[in-house]
Amino acid sequence: MQTLVGKKILLGISGGIAAYKCAELTRRLIERGAEVQVVMTKAAKEFITPLTMQAVSGRPVSDSLLDPAAEASMSHIELAKWADLVLLAPATADLIARMSAGMGNDLLTTLVLASDAPIAVSPAMNQQMYLNVATQENIATLSRRGMMIWGPAAGEQACGDIGPGRMLEPMQLVEKCEAFFAPKPLIGKSVVITAGPTREAIDPVRYISNHSSGKMGFALALAARQLGADVTLIAGPVALTAPQGVKRVDVISAQQMYDAALEHAVTHDVFIGCAAVADYRPLSVADQKIKKTTDNDDMQISMIKNPDIIASVATLTESRPFTVGFAAETQEVEAYALDKLQRKNLDMICANDVSVEGQGFNSDSNAITVYWKGGQKPLGSATKTDLGREILLSISEHLTQA
Ligand code: PMT
Numbered sequence: 001m002q003t004l005v006g007k008k009i010l011l012g013i014s015g016g017i018a019a020y021k022c023a024e025l026t027r028r029l030i031e032r033g034a035e036v037q038v039v040m041t042k043a044a045k046e047f048i049t050p051l052t053m054q055a056v057s058g059r060p061v062s063d064s065l066l067d068p069a070a071e072a073s074m075s076h077i078e079l080a081k082w083a084d085l086v087l088l089a090p091a092t093a094d095l096i097a098r099m100s101a102g103m104g105n106d107l108l109t110t111l112v113l114a115s116d117a118p119i120a121v122s123p124a125m126n127q128q129m130y131l132n133v134a135t136q137e138n139i140a141t142l143s144r145r146g147m148m149i150w151g152p153a154a155g156e157q158a159c160g161d162i163g164p165g166r167m168l169e170p171m172q173l174v175e176k177c178e179a180f181f182a183p184k185p186l187i188g189k190s191v192v193i194t195a196g197p198t199r200e201a202i203d204p205v206r207y208i209s210n211h212s213s214g215k216m217g218f219a220l221a222l223a224a225r226q227l228g229a230d231v232t233l234i235a236g237p238v239a240l241t242a243p244q245g246v247k248r249v250d251v252i253s254a255q256q257m258y259d260a261a262l263e264h265a266v267t268h269d270v271f272i273g274c275a276a277v278a279d280y281r282p283l284s285v286a287d288q289k290i291k292k293t294t295d296n297d298d299m300q301i302s303m304i305k306n307p308d309i310i311a312s313v314a315t316l317t318e319s320r321p322f323t324v325g326f327a328a329e330t331q332e333v334e335a336y337a338l339d340k341l342q343r344k345n346l347d348m349i350c351a352n353d354v355s356v357e358g359q360g361f362n363s364d365s366n367a368i369t370v371y372w373k374g375g376q377k378p379l380g381s382a383t384k385t386d387l388g389r390e391i392l393l394s395i396s397e398h399l400t401q402a
Contacts, residue, residue, distance in 0.1 A: 003181040004174075005033030010083035010117070012108045013053070015043020017158045018090035018124040018167035022048060025089065025170035026056045029177065037079065039063065039108050041095065065107040076107060080114035085180060088112075089150075090124030090167045093135045099147075100138035118226070120148040120180070122173060127154075127163025140364035143383045144215065146222050146243055150176050184228030185396040191224040192268040192321070193217050194261055194275035194309065196236030198254040202301060203286035211361040212276035214238030216326075219388035220272055221246045227392050232268065234260045236275055254278050254306035261309045266319040270395060273310035273325045274350075276361070281306050314345040322399060324348040324391075330355040337371055348372045348398065350391055370394050 009029055013022050026036050038053040040063045050061040062070055062079060074082070088095065088108075095108070099121075104110040112119060121142055129135055130152060143149050151168040168176070195217020199207040214235060221233045222243040231246045234257060242248040249264070251257045254277045265271045280303035314323040325346045327337035330353070337351035350368050354360030359367050359381060367381035370391060379390045 002033065003178045003183075004029060007034045007177075007181055008037070008082055008084045009034050009177065010037050010039060010079065010086045010111065010115070011057075012039045012041075012086060012088040012091075012095075012111070013044040013048070014041045014088070014090060014092045014095040014108065015046055016090040016092045016124045016167070017047060019044050019047035021167060021170050022089065023052055023056045025173055026053065028170055028174045030057065032174065032178070034177070035059075037062065037082065039079075039111060041106055041108050043092075043094075062107060065110055076110055077114055080111045080117075083115055083117040085177065086112065086115055086117050086119045087122070087173070087177065088119065089122035089173055091121045093123075093125045093129045093132070093138075096121065096123060096135065096138045096142065100141045118146075118148065118180070120150050120176065122150045122167055123152045123165070124167035125152075125165045126159055127157060127161050127165040130165040131163070140383075143364060143385045144240075146385070148176075148180070148385065149383055184226075185400070186224060186392065187228035189228070189270065189396075189399065190230040190232070190268040191221075191270040191272065191392075192232040192234065192261070192264045193220050193224065193272045194234045194236075194257060194277070195221070196238040196240075197276050198236050198257055198278045198306075199252050200254065200278045200281035200306075201285045202282050203288065203290045205289050208278060208280075208282070209237075210276045210278065212236070212238075213362040214240050215362070215364065216366060216384050216388070217272075217274035218243065219384035220274055220391060221388075222385065223388035223392040224270075226389070227396065229270075229392075232264050234264065234275070254281060254309070258307045258309045258312070261313060265313045265316065265321050268321050269399070271310070271313050271321040271323050272391075272395075273313070273323075275309075276328065277309055278306055280304060308344065310346065311344040314347075322347050322395065324350065324395060327351045328354045328360060334369070334371075337369075341371055341373070348395065372398065 036057045038057050038061045053061045098109050104113045153166040154164040196214030197210045197212040199209045201207050218240050224231045234249045249260050283302040283304045310325045327340050329336045333351050333353045341349040369378045
């Protein structure tokens with residue numbers, strides 16, 4: 001693969017034992033035609049010398065925010081703009097925490113803030129530090145912001161512990177870089193995605209909804225954009241920021257989502273229904289707040305079925321997009337997913353078991369198997385960001401075959 005020729009990679013090294021692997025990593029990247037500019041934190045220099053990194057990269061190492069000579073040759077802002085990819089390897093728990101907090105208290109964190117290049121984070125630390133809830137939340141925050149999380153691997157650690165926290169091997173990171181710079185298969189394609197929950201009003205202050213956070217749908221939007229597509233995101237009420245370059249349409253109820261989806265589906269090549277749409281809504285919405293009564297402990301709300309958005313898109317006779325649904329199941333995941341694939345006339349369905357803690361609704365990770373007529377592909381469990389990319393790559397393969 002020649003994908004790294006001429007690519008500018010800013011390699012940010014923080015202070016962990018895996019830093020010694022960065023000399024090998026740099027050599028392999030350069031061998032494949034990349035230009036590598038190394039930036040080191042103060043602690044990183046305790047594990048591998050700047051001289052070594054300068055020798056293998058062929059460039060002076062940057063390590064200080066307040067170095068007048070370095071600023072004169074290439075300021076930190078120029079450096080941030082120079083990169084096609086920022087690769088943070090190894091990324092220690094401390095570096096991850098500082099980035100999560102948005103700090104800029106050394107050259108590396110300042111560059112991360114100042115760069116609009118894609119950022120890949122390769123965590124490396126003791127397994128207990130990695131599993132610590134603070135680290136997990138920080139990694140989830142970075143992933144949500146669109147940073148790619150590469151690794152860690154599990155196994156024996158330098159400290160003697162066994163578990164997750166080993167930095168990926170240099171060649172694995174090189175492969176990740178190559179895959180990242182590989183051609184963008186969705187250039188020229190347009191994708192519309194529904195995300196988040198819907199809210200079905202009962203009265204002016206109450207509604208029926210569900211636990212969808214929108215994270216899976218927003219991750220799909222990010223992935224589709226990164227793979228080159230024009231993306232429209234129809235979002236239910238969620239507290240998320242749309243990825244850069246994505247057109248966002250906000251809706252509240254299933255009916256509003258239906259209207260927006262049907263309007264946009266006919267002008268897009270792909271429709272992905274990731275939203276957790278309420279199947280039913282209250283038959284009537286009270287004009288005023290419903291008052292509690294003293295004479296009756298029961299309350300009944302009559303419900304009526306909402307339109308099935310994805311089934312309506314999939315039965316379009318003209319300008320029908322490639323239609324991908326989701327199946328959120330708590331049992332018999334495969335059987336129910338296959339049933340929905342057929343019954344709703346979908347081209348593909350992404351099945352997730354939402355009964356497993358830490359995946360599905362309102363989590364940063366998920367586990368997905370993709371099904372289509374006559375085939376399936378288990379994508380395993382990963383961050384929603386990484387799964388979003390895998391799902392879009394699967395869709396793109398099907399578009400090419402069609
Ligand atoms: O938002 P997150 O917190 O990240 O959680 C992600 C998720 C669990 C919501 C997501 O991964 C997921 O599974 N989304 C689909 C949820 C759902 O409603 O599944 P379902 O099995 O009930 O519906 C099947 C398909 O029909 C879905 O594509 C759904 O969007 C669609 N549908 C359902 C009802 C309806 N009235 N109209 C629809 O289009």
